[in-house]
Amino acid sequence: MASWDRNTIILLDLVKQPENARCADCGAPDPDWASYKLGVFVCLNCSGTHRDLTDVSRVKSIRLDNWEDDLVEFMRRNGNAVAKAQYEKSVPAFYYRPQQHDCVVLRDQWIRAKYARQEFTGKNAGFCDGTLWKKGKNKRQFQKRRFVLSQDDFTLRYFIKEDSKVAKAIISVRNMNAVFQPEKVGHQNGLQITYMTEDRTRNLFVYHENGQEIVNWFNAVRAVRYAYLRKALAPANDSELMPLLTTRSLKEGYMEKTGPMQWEPFKRRWFVLCSVDRKLLYFKTPMDALELGAVFIGTEAHGFSVRETPTRGSRGSRWRYGLTMETPDRNFIFMCEQELEQRDWIKAFQQVIANISPTTCSRFEYRSHKTVYIVR
Numbered sequence: 001m002a003s004w005d006r007n008t009i010i011l012l013d014l015v016k017q018p019e020n021a022r023c024a025d026c027g028a029p030d031p032d033w034a035s036y037k038l039g040v041f042v043c044l045n046c047s048g049t050h051r052d053l054t055d056v057s058r059v060k061s062i063r064l065d066n067w068e069d070d071l072v073e074f075m076r077r078n079g080n081a082v083a084k085a086q087y088e089k090s091v092p093a094f095y096y097r098p099q100q101h102d103c104v105v106l107r108d109q110w111i112r113a114k115y116a117r118q119e120f121t122g123k124n125a126g127f128c129d130g131t132l133w134k135k136g137k138n139k140r141q142f143q144k145r146r147f148v149l150s151q152d153d154f155t156l157r158y159f160i161k162e163d164s165k166v167a168k169a170i171i172s173v174r175n176m177n178a179v180f181q182p183e184k185v186g187h188q189n190g191l192q193i194t195y196m197t198e199d200r201t202r203n204l205f206v207y208h209e210n211g212q213e214i215v216n217w218f219n220a221v222r223a224v225r226y227a228y229l230r231k232a233l234a235p236a237n238d239s240e241l242m243p244l245l246t247t248r249s250l251k252e253g254y255m256e257k258t259g260p261m262q263w264e265p266f267k268r269r270w271f272v273l274c275s276v277d278r279k280l281l282y283f284k285t286p287m288d289a290l291e292l293g294a295v296f297i298g299t300e301a302h303g304f305s306v307r308e309t310p311t312r313g314s315r316g317s318r319w320r321y322g323l324t325m326e327t328p329d330r331n332f333i334f335m336c337e338q339e340l341e342q343r344d345w346i347k348a349f350q351q352v353i354a355n356i357s358p359t360t361c362s363r364f365e366y367r368s369h370k371t372v373y374i375v376r
Contacts, residue, residue, distance in 0.1 A: 039078025094226035
């Protein structure tokens with residue numbers, strides 16, 4: 001048997017081992033590339049970042065490239081588990097470990113942080129001071145603003161001018177969330193920060209030109225949230241706290257809605273379904289600063305359900321595919337443009353009602369909710 005064929009078989013056997021069967025960096029199954037300087041098996045997407053790190057990593061396809069005997073032996077001695085023990089030894093509990101479907105900047109900076117910068121000491125993770133480009137509340141333009149995040153008082157402040165002593169806003173991390181939204185923000189490093197102000201959800205849309213900087217901000221928010229929740233939810237353990245640090249919405253998109261009397265004309269609104277706090281929020285557009293309304297979604301045992309609604313063409317509705325959210329106090333009727341969207345929304349609502357979301361309400365956050373409907 002030729003050396004090439006023999007080495008390919010060895011590599012294919014190595015990648016079938018449980019510790020190597022997923023990408024070392026994003027967890028994607030069946031990695032078919034490997035870094036022969038780091039000894040890790042990675043997926044095609046992550047191999048792209050490794051190619052840029054020529055000082056610390058070199059990659060080859062385990063199926064298509066020629067592997068010398070000494071490189072195969074190096075892969076045999078190492079592997080993903082050995083590399084994880086070395087390069088992820090002190091990753092802080094709050095630090096977000098990207099998955100295969102996360103945005104590029106998260107995966108890229110995770111790889112660079114692990115292998116090129118070799119960080120994760122956790123020092124100064126609870127404080128961040130710098131400038132970000134922020135979208136104006138009622139404007140489409142982004143302007144530079146100074147932000148200060150502090151674990152001392154669990155707040156995020158932002159200032160109109162870099163040398164200003166008075167903050168434009170002081171935001172508690174109590175109900176804060178941060179999620180990457182590159183498509184919505186229109187920048188590959190776009191971040192959406194949400195928080196509560198006067199019982200309404202407020203959005204901040206920010207970005208930084210440097211991928212490392214924006215990921216540092218994201219993980220700093222997670223660090224301060226982690227410190228806050230450890231105190232607020234004591235004696236909760238990390239497995240309970242980790243899903244609450246930052247969360248993605250279960251579903252977002254446009255639907256048409258009518259008013260509480262159900263004879264008002266339908267209006268198109270941007271809806272956001274949050275599984276952790278069990279809320280359906282709606283906005284006029286995806287980039288609105290303030291929500292127009294919110295509906296708390298309880299369980300089936302408390303009288304909540306969702307069902308398909310027969311086609312409606314009256315009262316100004318342009319869309320054909322309807323659904324009804326039934327609550328103890330009233331029914332909400334929504335219309336979708338496409339049948340697939342209707343099915344996806346019904347499935348998402350059913351997931352929250354059945355309480356089978358992977359991240360459910362914590363003791364702390366659930367106590368903060370009442371079964372009320374805020375419709376503006």
